[in-house]
Structures are given as structure tokens and as C-alpha cells.
Amino acid sequence: MKNIFVFLILFSVCMYLSPESKILSVLNKMSTGQNVTIVCYGDSITWGYETFFVQSKNNYPVILEKELQKKYNNQTISVINKGKNSMTSKWGSDNLQSLVIDEKPDLVIVSFGINDVIYLNSISNFQKNMLTIYNELEKNEIANLFLTPTPVLGGYKRGVKEYSNKITESYIQNNIQFLNLYDNFDSILNSTTMPLKVLPDFIHPVYSYSEIADQIITYFSTF
Template sequence: MNIRNQVSESIVMMATEPHKLRFRSLVRESLRLRSKASSEYPDQVLYSEGTDYIVDYESGTIKRTAASSIPDWSKHPTYGKSDFNHSDYPDITNQTYILYADYEYFDPTAASDVAVGSEALSRILAKLANSEPVTYVVFGDSISTGAEVSEEANKFHNRFAETLRRRFPGAAIDVRMKAIGGESSEGGLKRLQDDVIAQAPDLVTIGYGMNDQNKQANGTNAISPAQFERNIATMIEAVQKHTEADIVLITPCLPNPLWTYASPNVTDYADKLRELGFKYRVGVADLQRIWLDELTAGKTHESLLINNVNHPNDYGHSLYAQALNSLLSSN
């Protein structure tokens, strides 16, 4: 049985209710809880086990004590509310409620951490292996911009670029931010030429779906799954025709289902991206599968979303980076 490390897992706790951690069977006395995503913040608050929180190491749960100094999410303005509109509140951020935990846990599997092999990044990996400079264009909506993440280094595209630099020391990776907050695939398609193709990219990540799925007053999506599929297909075809870039489609995370604009069919958009990845032989960083695994394991929407609506927090961006890293060949 292997012992593994979980680093900077985000947690939101309410009253004295137990919150499930991502993994079970924790190593006793291994959990450390802090207020910031990075342990290097100068204004870091470290919480004390027994005084501020209690851990059940066997079941993998954590809860506040009655006299805890940990912020209580039951005081959040949207606590207990359904079908809420974020515009009705001056501030619904989860920033002040999110904590970060490091701990060790027992993994019953004997498998080692080996990345999934793929040809999706063959061109860029060959260039990096030859010490050639590469241009990485980040295309998409506010999630791709890294909206509300605590620092630049924690945004998924910078995490991924740093993984490549560690694998290829001295690699010259020019990350160009061409994502725009609030945009759907319709808007992205209109600026594809100037913001992607004209950049002569070696790698393009395309991250749309969250704004496309938005539920309208009549119950329909802002952009239907069928139109979304056509938009992304057009992007892929244009990039493949006019550049030699590797393309990676990123499936979207899930919005808070209690948010008034969250549609019940957001998984349809991920399905379309998987189908397009197969059809055009491009990479798919399947974040949504990872996100669903987190929720199934007991993570809550508020513990993964910094704005309690649709923006992943620092831990959420580490999951996005995990999805991208899975495309790296283990060779």
C-alpha cells in the first residue's frame, strides 16, 4: 500500500458539519490546514487541529470545532439559497472561506504516477526536445484567463507551461494569453484569425463551454450544443489549415447547480469536445471527468469554485493542469 501526498486541496466548512476530503484513510497527524493556497504567503494563517478543526483520519473528513476561528461558510450570503442570481449580491466570493489542506493518505493501488501516452502533443514535444522555442496560445473564456486565481503561477496554463519547462530544462515557452472573460465560442470564432492563427502558434488550448451552456430565461442554452460543436469544429479546421500547431480542447468544469444560469446539460458540451477530439485527432484535456470524480468523492461546489458560480479556485486550476499533464507521453 502506497502513501501519497495531497497538496493544497481546497476546503470550505460550515458550522460543525463534517466535510469530505478528496481521499480517505489519511495518515494520522499528517494534515496541515492553512488560509492561503501557497505556504509562502507572509500573511498565512495556520489553523490548529483540536482547537480549530477535528479530523477523522479513517473516513477522511474534517470539521470545524464549535469555538473555531475558521470562517464559517454558513454565513455566506448564498447559503441555503437555490436558483440564486450572482447579480443580486454585492459580493459572493468564497475567497475568505476557502482553506487549503496538505495531507498524506494510504493508496490501496500499487500503480505509480505515470502519465497517459498520447500523440496530441507530438509536435510541440519534438520542438522542446530539440531546444526550439515554442509559442503557446491560450484561447477561451474567463476560466482560461485564470480569473480570480490568487497568483499567476497558479493559473492552469502557467502550471502546464512550468511542467514542460521542468521536463525540458531551459525550454523557451512563450505563453500568449488570448482568452477573454464572458466569451462564448461564438465570440471566439470571430477573433480566431487575429488572436490565434496570426500568432503562428505551436500549441493552442481551446477552453469554451461554460458561457455557451448558460441557461436563458426561456430555459435554452446561450449557445446550443449543436452550434457549439460547429463553432469548435470550425476553429479546429482553421487552425489545422493555417498552422502546424498541436491543439488541445479542454472540457469545462461544472457550474454551481444552484446558480440561476447553470443548465442541467453542461455535460453535453464536454461530450461534444470528446467527439471532436476523436474526429479531428486532437488532444482533449478532460477536466470535466476529473471534476466529476472530485464531486463524487465528496468535494462540494463551493470548495472548488472561487466565486461560488463558475470560476475554479487555485485547487481547481491544479485539476485543469492535471488534465493537461495527462496528455504528456511517459516516454
């Protein structure tokens, strides 16, 4: 009986600490009408770049908030957009405390990578920075979901694909909860004869930010 009791305690602690259980706890809060704060942290894909540094009114955090409020019939769900144009994972790591942790979020959705390719930040440094972000969120007991970079067209295409593949390996090896946006968007690009309708400036899914929100909602539905 004593051994069973110890096992149950250890099992409960492991479940409490697991990344999956943290997300499940947030989903339970949303479904029971409790206040939930989600921070979306990343580069211009998160910010919602449209054109000439104009922010799209349909950036994915805005859409995500509306969809979550509707899905869970909970108007107290708040999604905060902490994306910034042209930023790399190093910026993300350096500013995590002031821009994210200080907001005391229940859940953080993180996405960097394209600018790491553009500004020649090495793959190893990219992986290190993303793991630093993850470890800090875990240390603060904040639920987290990481998104791979979305694909691009043109000269950076191969680099972004490589970085996406490598960070996917890191997420799997470290049991990090992640959503493979690269593969999902790549399927969309491969299914159309007009890829510029998806990425009109070769980088930003200007007319498809809703797809990111939809994929996050679908991911949550797997819990």
C-alpha cells in the same frame, strides 16, 4: 519495390498531417531545447478568474509554462494566455486569426463551452464553432489540443454536462485530440464533501487551476 516506396511516402504524409503527429512534433521541440510558443485560448477558465474580475496569478497558462520549462529543462517555452471573461465559442471562432493564428504558435490549447450554456447558444452552434476553430488550426498546420468545459454547480450544471458530452462526441468523431476536463473535475467534486472549495463561486476552479495544467502535462506524457 516501387509499391513499398509509394506506401512509405503516403504513410509519412499521413503521419505528418495527423493531429497526434503535430503534438508529438511540438513535444520533441520542447525536449530538444527549441523555442516553443503555446497559446491557451478560451474563456474565464483559461484567463484565470479569481474574484470581481481579478485575474489569478496562478491561472493555468502561467502554471503550465513553469511546469513545461521545468519538465523539459527549456526556458524558451512560452505559454501565452488568450483567455477572456464571458466569451463563447462564437467569439473564439471570430477572433481566432487575430488573437491566435497571428501569434504563430506551435500549439494551441482551446476551451470554451460554459458561456455557450449561459448565453443559450445552441449545442449545434457550439459544435459548429469548435469545429471551425479546429479546421482553421489544421489548415494553418498548427498543433492543437481541445479541452472540454469544466463542470459547474447550481442551475447551469445539467446544461454544461450535456454540452460537454456532445462536444466530446464531436471530438471523437472528427479524430480531434482532446482532454476531458469535465470528467476529471467531476471526479474531484464527487470525492469531496465541500465542493465549494473546488468551485467557490459555483463556476471557477479558483484554487484548482493548477489541476488543469497538471492534467495537460499528464496528457502529454502519453505520447
